[in-house]
Structure formats: C-alpha cells, structure tokens
Amino acid sequence: MIATKNLVTLFTETRSKTEQLCKPLEIEDYVVQPIVDVSPPKWHLGHTTWFFEEFILKHHKPNYKLFHPDFAFAFNSYYESIGKRVVRTDRGNMSRPGVAQVYDYRHYVTNELKDFLETIDISKEIEHLLLMGIHHEKQHQELLMTDIKYILGNNSFQPKYDDHFIESTTEKEKFKWISMGEGIYEIGHTNLEEFHYDNEIGRHKVYLHKYEIANKLVTNAEYLEFIKAGIYNDFNYWHAEAWEWLKETGISQPMYWHKIDENWHHYTLNGLKPLTMDSPVKHISYFEAFAYAQWKGCRLPTEFEWEASQNNFKWGQRWEWTESAYLPYPGYKKAPGAIGEYNGKFMVNQKVLRGASVVTASKHTRPTYRNFFHTNLRWQYTGIRLAK
C-alpha cells in the first residue's frame, strides 16, 4: 500500500506532467480533431479532470461545488452510466470552453482534491478511485502525445512539436531467435497490491507449445524491403478484410512516411526528417504487422507467448501487436457501475498489444499490461516483433 504522502505526490506530479506535455502547443492546436480517433488536447485536459470530479469529489467531498454544471456533458467520454455527453465526432467542433477555462477547471479540481486528501484518512475505496484516476490520466498522457503528433503531422505545414523529443533508439543487439520450451505457463497480474487493471488479473495457466520469439523489433530498413518487394499489392499476404482496407484507403506505407525526390522521410515530433533505417518501425496497423510476418514466413506472437518470454528481451519502444484477440481472462467479471465500463465492454473485435512505447507514461506499463486497438489503427507508436 502507498503512503498518503506518496499518493498525493503521485497525483500532483501526474497532473503537472500532463500540462507540461502541452507546453509546446499553440492555443489553436488544443482545439482540432482531424479524425474521430484523435481528440483535441483541450478535451484530454478536461476529460482527465472530469474523471476526478465525477468519481471522487462529487460523491465523496462534503459540499463540493461543481466547477461548472455543464462540464460533465462536455468531458464525459463514453460512460453511458453517467448520462449524456458531446458526441465523440463533435469534440473538435466545440470552441468553448476555451483553453484558459479548461486550465482553470484543472487547477480548481487539482486543488480541491489535494485539499480533500489532506483532510481525510484515505479509505481503500478512495485510494482505489484515486489510483484509477491517476492511471487513467497517465493513459491519456500517451493518447495526448499521439494525438498531438497526428494534429501536427497531418498539417500541411508539418510543424514540429519540439527539438528534443526522442522517438526511437537503435536496438544494438544482433538479431536472434529466443527459444521457449513447451509446457504450462502462468499468465496475468500477481502483485495485487500494485496498481493494475481488471483485464489483466485472474492469474491463470496456459499451455504453450515450443516457440521462438525475436530478441528485437523489426526495423525501418527491414520494413522498407517489404514495401520494395511489392507486398502492399499482393493479396496473398493479407487478410481479406485488410485487402479491402488497402483498396479503400490507398495505404502503401506506414503513417507519417513520405517519399520526397526518391528519398524516404518520416514526420517525427522534431519535424520532417530522413528515415532512420535502424530504428524500429512505427505507426503500422495490425493488418500490416500480420502481412509483414506472413511475408517473412513467420507470425506474430500470442500475448501469452509474449508475456512468458518478455524477461528475455528488451521492450518499451513500441506497442507490439500480438496475434491475440482482446478477450476476458478466465473468471473475469466487470466491476459494477461506471468504473466497470472501463475495459470489459471493448472486449470484441480488437487485438492485444503488449509492451509500451516511447510516449507511455512512466510506471504506466508492466509485463502483464494489456493494451488493445482495432486492427486498422496506426496513430499509436506500434511495432512488430516476430515469432515462429
């Protein structure tokens, strides 16, 4: 269990970190929503704040006065239990509340919550909700960064976020296959004292057959071979649904790649740069990860294979697509009420990603962490680790 003081520190640090991530933005950047998946930064700032107000202050702090009666409508995301909300596709149409007012809202709620925490003995329930809110905000810190990248990277002026952000590190090890033996493995979160989500508990046994898994991620150079081999035009390597998707979208390279006068570039948070060949490929869909693996005569690991072997390789630069569908672990029950809407209701037609990325918040991942996205999405820092 975490001491109160540490908990308050964790809370204030998280709150302040989110705001720090937005420092390089112009006010205009806070407002836009170029595609439905990308929320305006202003909305992330408000939504993470609303979570603390709605689930803690409103119900637990005596005489708490809402910052504004209509902000729940503006900043609820998808909690059906909580009532009406701005349609998701409309987030980018709301010029008000303005950025300054959203910051006021943040500071008001941060202070109210600090006050509250300092005056009470933190109960198990409050601690749980608080940690939930903190990790919810950390999760949004990652989305904030990928959404900012999308907003700037899809602007025809290709403005940079800053000069120093490092999106990739070269993995220096030589490629090798790690061999894993057949047998029963235990999967799922164990240390129940530590923070975790409901989708990763239910520690349970799985039987794995002999497999091999790569010690490092597929690089840009390797992915370029895949492009040059013409695989984007060869249906043999793609799922039927992926092939339709390619024809509809015209996609033929990772998101943010640009070929300029025969030289490959990619947009990064530091602006448009020549493609770095030895860094791990990023911003690809599951469909592309799968096709790449097919073409190499390999496959993607399952999430169980990944978890069972993850001690043997470095990870953390990219969210790694697995072959596993996002499904409940044995014995999974969703929590009652709105908090229960967090994970369970998305357990269909999505794929699990394991690991973490360069924009994952500190302490917001672990070997049992289950991230999940639809098979066509690319704006996250996603990558490929092969298995066979």
Add this chain to the structure above:
Amino acid sequence: MIATKNLVTLFTETRSKTEQLCKPLEIEDYVVQPIVDVSPPKWHLGHTTWFFEEFILKHHKPNYKLFHPDFAFAFNSYYESIGKRVVRTDRGNMSRPGVAQVYDYRHYVTNELKDFLETIDISKEIEHLLLMGIHHEKQHQELLMTDIKYILGNNSFQPKYDDHFIESTTEKEKFKWISMGEGIYEIGHTNLEEFHYDNEIGRHKVYLHKYEIANKLVTNAEYLEFIKAGIYNDFNYWHAEAWEWLKETGISQPMYWHKIDENWHHYTLNGLKPLTMDSPVKHISYFEAFAYAQWKGCRLPTEFEWEASQNNFKWGQRWEWTESAYLPYPGYKKAPGAIGEYNGKFMVNQKVLRGASVVTASKHTRPTYRNFFHTNLRWQYTGIRLAK
C-alpha cells in the same frame, strides 16, 4: 468611375471591417468547422487576403514576395485554375497557420497592396480586380457572421457574440398585397459603372403575368402557426425531396429555435432569448419557405417578380427565397480564367435569393443582386415573402 483615393479608402475600410467583426472572438473560435458549409473564421481571414495576393500582387506588383509559399494551398477555396488546395472538409483540422500568423498575413498583404496602389496609376484591369477583391471580402463578411453564429449557436454552452447585435426589426406596416400588372419588365443590372457581378448583367426583358406580392415578411408568430398546424408532419405541402430531407434530419422547426419548458426560444448573437413574435422568421430552408407558402395557399415570388416590384416594399432584413432556379441570364458568358469560376459554375440545382440580410455588408447588395444557395441550407439569415 471611382477616384483612386476613394478606392484605397474603400479597400482599407473593408479590410479593417472584417477584423472588427472578429473582435469578440476567442482564439479557439477562429479554428473550428462544425459542418462543411461553415468555414473557420481564421480561414475567411486568410482566404480574403489570398484573393488580393493571388489575383493582384503576385501578377502585377513588381518584385512582390509571397508572404508564405504554402498559403495559397491553405487558403484557396474552389479555384481549380489556381492549383491544389486543402480539401474543404479539412479546413477545421488545420491548427496552423495560427490566428496571429493569419493576422500578420492580412497586414502584410493590406500594406503591400496600399503601397502598390499609391505608386501606380490604377488601370481599368487593376480597378476591376480590386473591386472584385473588395466585394469578395464583403461577401465573406456576411459568411463570417453566419459562420460565427453557427459555431457559437451550436456549442452546448450557447455563448453570446456580443450584447448589442440587432438581428431583427419589427416591420410596422400592416400586411397588404401589392398588385402588379401584366406586361414586359426589364430585369438585370443597368449602371455598368457601378460594381456588379457577372450573373446580374445582361439587362433583358421578361413577360410577367398579373401577380400580387406581400409588403412584408412572414413573422415568427405566423411561422409558429405553421408548426402548430402540424405541417412538418404532413407530406402534402412538401416537395418529395424535402419530405425525404425532413425524415432524414428530423427537422421540425427553424434553425436555432429551442422549446424550453413549453416556451419557444431562439439563439441569437446576443445569446439564447425568448422568441420575438413579430420579427421576421429566419434560418429556414427553401423547402420550408415553399411548404409555408403552399400551406397559406400562396407561393414564393420568382426573382423577376421580386425585382420588378421591389420598389414598393422595404427589404434588407432577410435573404428572401424565390421560386427561381439559379440560371444564367440571356447572353451570359463566364469570364475566362480563374475569375470566371466565380459564378457560372454554380448555376445548377440552387435557388435564387433576393434582398439582403442584417449581416450583409454595407453597399454589398442592390435590387439586381442574385444570391444563391442549395434548397436545404439554413444557416444564412433567410426569410419568406409571399406572392400569389
């Protein structure tokens, strides 16, 4: 012909008026595009500036240096002749160039053009282009106001634009029919020295049969009767296409009307207010105007009937839907080049509106002015004058 000095004054006043209209906005309001027809105010500011840069400075001012090489891409609207441009639906996804930079762009072009005009003898061609640019900007002043109203009025917080804006004046006259005799009338612009668009020249004769036209516009109170009579649910009064449109959109009242606790309100630029019963109805589509007229056993006037009789009534509060399709006058030829894209290419599947509205720029209308919109659009200040 206009003296140079007057022309420069007209130019600088127009430029400054546009900026004055934006004074009450927050930076965030400049950015959003809630529906495809509504452009971000920032875009209007840039686009009207680009017009002067593209059509005058770039081609006529010696050694003119573009403010930014990519701004043409960002601020071209629909001129196919000029090259690529941001897709219309993407205008609200562009956070950059920011508002401050757009104002810099404006001031740069305004000054460059003033300099240019002061150093030359203004040729007929330059005068024509300049007047074109000025009236183009005046036209965008009206769109700017209707777009601002849409942005604020569709925000769930219903923020006001300012406290003083007057959208409606009561027409004090008693209703009466004005009778017009059968015969030949002359239609179209006459004073070719005065500024005009190419769609209104070609003064020509039309034969009109006896008709009567209302001396005043349909009021909110009268339109409310139409609603109460259940006509939004009675197909008999609607075009087949209108009936489909009603079923798809669920529309059952003018845009910006809200029924709150059994009392009708409307959003105005001064905020949400009780509906003023005796002001002219506004923000209705052609479909609704037509159905209203049908229900009253009347019809809408043609644009020729309107023009022939307009001396006999007051107009200027609302753009008045006519029964006329937007078509070329006899002898109409579109101008060569990009300037020719202004009017002719829209002459299909739209309706003519006559008059002016409370947000029409000063001196930007006249009895022969032909405005035009698609039959389902409502975000302009549109109204109804009956005929029979």
Add this chain to the structure above:
Amino acid sequence: MIATKNLVTLFTETRSKTEQLCKPLEIEDYVVQPIVDVSPPKWHLGHTTWFFEEFILKHHKPNYKLFHPDFAFAFNSYYESIGKRVVRTDRGNMSRPGVAQVYDYRHYVTNELKDFLETIDISKEIEHLLLMGIHHEKQHQELLMTDIKYILGNNSFQPKYDDHFIESTTEKEKFKWISMGEGIYEIGHTNLEEFHYDNEIGRHKVYLHKYEIANKLVTNAEYLEFIKAGIYNDFNYWHAEAWEWLKETGISQPMYWHKIDENWHHYTLNGLKPLTMDSPVKHISYFEAFAYAQWKGCRLPTEFEWEASQNNFKWGQRWEWTESAYLPYPGYKKAPGAIGEYNGKFMVNQKVLRGASVVTASKHTRPTYRNFFHTNLRWQYTGIRLAK
C-alpha cells in the same frame, strides 16, 4: 371528347402493348433492380395495374373485390396519400409475387375494368381517371424499355433484347442554325380536350430574345470529338457539381459506350455493336450536355425556346436536355389528393427535357410535353440540341 368505344380500345391496346414489350424477356429479367432508378419489369407490370385498381375500380366499381389485399403495398410507387409501400430500393429483393401471378393480376384488372366500362355511362371523372391511367401506363412503357436496356446492358453477358429494335435514325439534313426573332411567345398546352398533364397547362406568355437553335441533334461522331479533346478532364467546361460527380464516378463517356481494342462500341437493344457515327448521341446526363455546349461555345436552349421553335425542326429520337429548371407555370395548382402527387412534388432540382425518344409510347408526347430528370441521370434516351 373521346367516344366510349375508342376509349375502351385505347385502354386495351395500351394494356396489351405493355405485355408485348416484355415478350423477349426471360422470367429472371423481370425481377432485378440493378440501381435504384431502374425498377424490375415485373414491378412496372404490377404498378400500372395497381393504378387502375386503386383509383378506379376500388372506388367506383360496385362490389369490386381486390385481386389481393397486399398488392397495394407491393405496387404503390410514391403516393404518400395511399399508405405504406415497399421501399423503393427493395423492389429488386421481392421474388414474390411471381411473374405469372403479376400477369394474372394484370388480366384480372384489365377484364374487370373492361366489364365496368361496358356497363356504365362513362362520366367525366371516370374518363379523366381512365385517361390518366392509360397515359401513366404509356409513360411506364418508356421506363420499361430503358430499364430493360439497363438490366441487359449492364449484365456482363450483354444479352440482346431482340434483333430488330431501331434506336437511331440518321438525320439527313445538313446542319444549320434556325433563327428566331425577339418577342412575346405563347407557351403551354392549348387544346384542353386533348389529354395533357397538369404541369403543361396554364398557357402563358414569355418574352424571348433573339436566338438560334440547331436543326439537328449532336451526333456520336461529334461527341467523340469532345471526348478526344479531353474535356472530361478539363474542369473549365463543367459545373462545380458536375466536376465532383465526374471525380466520384470516374465517368468519361456516355453510358453503354465501350472501347474494345481501340474501337468504340455501344450496347444497343440488338446487342453490342460498333458505334454508329452519324446517329444522335444518347444516354448522356445534363451535366455532359451542358459541358458539350460550353465547349462548342454554345448553350442548351431553354424549354421555352424549344417550344417556340419546334415546328422548324424534326424531333422525337431523343429527349433533349434544356437549360430550364423544372418549375411550375404561372397559376399552377396541384390537384387535391393522390392524383395531385403526380407532378408538383418533383418541381425542384430537376431539369426539363423536351421532345420524345425512340421508346416513347405512341401519342404520349406533344410539343408542350415537359419531361424531367435529375441532372446526373443517363439511362434514358437523352440527347443534345444546341442553341446560341
């Protein structure tokens, strides 16, 4: 007024003609609806029958027994007044009632109506409804032919309808412009004893300026020049809406044209044939007719110009697109009840076509007849006559 005997003859001949048109069909051809505008032949057979049952027999024949209580649901087209009906897009999904049963329905209603007519003194009202039904069926005879052509011509096997159908005749006259003087012309139907639709009455004066109109239609050879000149790729000649339509659909030639090994062919009711160069172009949209005229430095005539000059040229091979929007004539009132749904509710966003085509039923057109279609439609036998 028409003698009873003649009326009965006209009725039975019309009924029998419709069935004769379907003779070459296989049962399968009666069922399909490849696009929403094209109805299954079976539906035309049923719908024209339902019209007589619904508007005459049901209300006027004592003790008339409906053929089947649910056929009104299956065969109503768009009459909101009459009640629910199969959604238009679903017509091709209804395998029942089968073709044989639809013919039974036809014969039942034909016989019942003949019986009825023979036992009564035909009142003015019945005569009007009967003529309405007959002309309604004649109109559907034309649609039947164009729908059959679409069904067969869009089948990859390109089956022929028969061997003898003549779609085009060469217009032997040398091209010349017919000059028409300025002045007042009378427009609209005159002989009110003769059958006519409500949209063509209201004989009225229009003032026409001097114009010239072509004595013959644009030929395939001439249209081919337009294609070769690359005008399908040059936005300058197209309406903005037309340009969008071209980009969406990829259209670059008239419907039914195919380029096979560098030689142009067209699908006709006799099967796929080499393009006949001197026959009038057909199956083009208003958008294309307009662009062609622009490219020739001409324009399309208005419907008034067409009517005023039609005595001076041959017409009847193609429906000729005019520049006129489909609007009510002065004094137009739609009839009360379902019959009134026939014309008025379509008077928006469509264009008038004048003349007739090779598949127009005998005696189903006249100089004042106003046909109308949306600007993008091409499956009718449409053509181009130039004016200037």
Add this chain to the structure above:
Amino acid sequence: MIATKNLVTLFTETRSKTEQLCKPLEIEDYVVQPIVDVSPPKWHLGHTTWFFEEFILKHHKPNYKLFHPDFAFAFNSYYESIGKRVVRTDRGNMSRPGVAQVYDYRHYVTNELKDFLETIDISKEIEHLLLMGIHHEKQHQELLMTDIKYILGNNSFQPKYDDHFIESTTEKEKFKWISMGEGIYEIGHTNLEEFHYDNEIGRHKVYLHKYEIANKLVTNAEYLEFIKAGIYNDFNYWHAEAWEWLKETGISQPMYWHKIDENWHHYTLNGLKPLTMDSPVKHISYFEAFAYAQWKGCRLPTEFEWEASQNNFKWGQRWEWTESAYLPYPGYKKAPGAIGEYNGKFMVNQKVLRGASVVTASKHTRPTYRNFFHTNLRWQYTGIRLAK
C-alpha cells in the same frame, strides 16, 4: 481412404442433393439478393459447379472444354488468385445466365467430372480436390437454405418454403450444469484420413480451468424473458460496439420474430407460426448471445471448452456462438495457391461457432469443426449454450 466408387457416389449424391433443396423454389426466387450476405440461389448453384470446373476439370481433364468462357467471372466468389469476378453486391443484379442455363452448366460439369473419374486412377491430389469440392458444396447447401429463408422470410408475403421442414426439436432433458475438471486437453482434428479443413488440424494441448457448461440450449421462452426484462435497452449488458449496433439498426428481438396483436410469432420455412416456446432460440447475433449470458450472470464457453466437453451433451440443432475469436491453431500454415484462400484470410474479427444446425449438410460437421461469422450476423441458425 475412400474407395473410388464411394467417392463418385458421394459426389453425385451431393450434386443431386443441392438441386433437390431448390425444388420448392419459383424461378424468381433464384435471382434476388436482398442483402449482401445472402446470395441468389442461382449463384450458389453456379458457384459450387465452377469450383469443380476451375480446380479439377480445367487443369486435370485432358481437352476439357469450358462450358462458357465467362462463367468463371460470374461464379468466382472471393478467390483473388483466379482473376476478376462479379462484385459481390452485384450478384442479385444479374438476370443472366438464367436458371435453366445454370442447371445446364451443373449437369455438364457433373457429367464431365463423372466421366473423368471413371476413366482415371484417382490420385491423392484429385481425391483431395474432389473432397474439397464436395464439402465446399455441402457448406453451400447450408448457406443455400439460410439464404432461401432470408429471401422468403423478408418478403412481405411471407411465402413458405414447404410444409414439412423441421427447424427445431425440443430438448427433453432437464437443464443441468456439466462440470469439467481443470487440466490439459487435446484440441483439434485427429483422424487425418477423414475429410477436414486446414483450420481444425494442428492437434494441440490447451490448459483449461475448471468450468461448467449447460447440457442444453437456451430456449425461446428463456430468451423472451430477456426481452421482457428490457435488456435490449440496457447498455450495461452489451459490448460498446454492440450498443452502437443496436442503436443503428433498431434491433430488439431475434431475426424473424414478429409480435402480432401481442402474440409472438416467428417466420419458419413452413411459414409464419406462433413462437414455439420450448425450442432453442435461433437467428441471434454473437452480440445478443453475449448479452444474454451476461444478464444470466454466466458467459459463453470458449471453443476449447466446447470441444472438450461436447461428448457430454447433445448438439446439432444450432450453431453455438463461442467466446473464442477465430484464430489460427499453433503451427497453422495456409496452403499455397487459391485453395489456401479458403480459411486463413478470414482469421480476424470473427467469432468461432461450434456444433451444427438443422440445415447443416449430412456428414458436414464433427466435434472439431470450426465455423465462423462476424459478430453482428443473424441469418444463420445460431443459438446459445451457457457456461460459467
């Protein structure tokens, strides 16, 4: 291995069975495609025939003459390797080839193949292709029945297929939970001599935790309780994606259910009948199966749980939705060439169903058989078996 004689018998019986299933149809019923998932019966007849022609006769029978050079275009389903084909949504727009010609095609290919088989020693390869073709046709026999049901059951006349078809049998056993112990189970096809698909081989171990599985299927009466409890309107029991789907489609009951004067009916192949309360519910989506299980405080079994326990209960009336996503078994490799397009390319975003239904062809299922459909589909005979 199967003796040649038996193989030829199996082939001819299968061919003849397909035609027998179509006996009750009118010609019109063969043609229509009311939704994209439902193919015209005529297409099933042709497509199953094309499979034998394309994969056996064309490549293996000396001097084989194609029945028609364009039939491959008409009857290929989704084999990208084989070349162009009629777009899936267009199958219902093709009136030709007609039903009689498709039967000619069937008989030609059946006879050519019988001739061929009688003159050769059947190699392993031919045997494999032949069995593939036979089972492919058996699979289409099931689709044929569900498509016929859809075509007739969505026709407003609700015609029956025949009088004798039995869609449901009451499961007489009392409900009980079957308990299964924790441990390693072997999953996948074993008898490689027997026909099987590539998706079910790769016999492998899985570790299952203790679970209980129902001995019988959920009944109509039980499902009615779910409806009466208002669960179709309570988001708590649904996946987020399912909730969107409910709102879009307005679905609130199984496919083919109709409430008439307060009494529940369902359309069956014998026509519209009062709902039989004790038969197993059918025509529900995975979304509904999942929500039902949630509401009962249970869950759906995984496909492994189902296979491990299937000896302990009767199955075969309904395809039973499982919680398992359709994924490759360990070591799965898709076959090279067109045959490899059969299964692997669909292994994403679908759910596994186990068991069989009342319209599954004889000998076309087994305990290891893996059926799969998208989560929203309902036109198959699908049902629910609970687990916990």
